[in-house]
Amino acid sequence: MIRLIRKQQKFNTSGNAPVPLRIAYGMAEYDPDDSDPESAEQLADKRMYERKKQMKSGDQSDLT
Numbered sequence: 276m277i278r279l280i281r282k283q284q285k286f287n288t289s290g291n292a293p294v295p296l297r298i299a300y301g302m303a304e305y306d307p308d309d310s311d312p313e314s315a316e317q318l319a320d321k322r323m324y325e326r327k328k329q330m331k332s333g334d335q336s337d338l339t
Contacts (some may be wrong), residue, residue, distance in 0.1 A: 276300070299327035 279298065287295045301323030305315035 276302070297330055299323050299330060301326060 283296050283298055284305065285290055290296055293337040301321065303315045303318035
């Protein structure tokens, strides 16, 4: 994920980007002993939408 974020930042600061590239993502760990795959997917999806909302509000404090 860090590599992807660095590439995004490089692209956005290159001076060649017609519009800024923004990536919203969400991650969750799946442990087959503790949960089912669907709940991990739902948590990752929820986190992605939280990040997307944060990006739209202009809050960049936790977008690294």
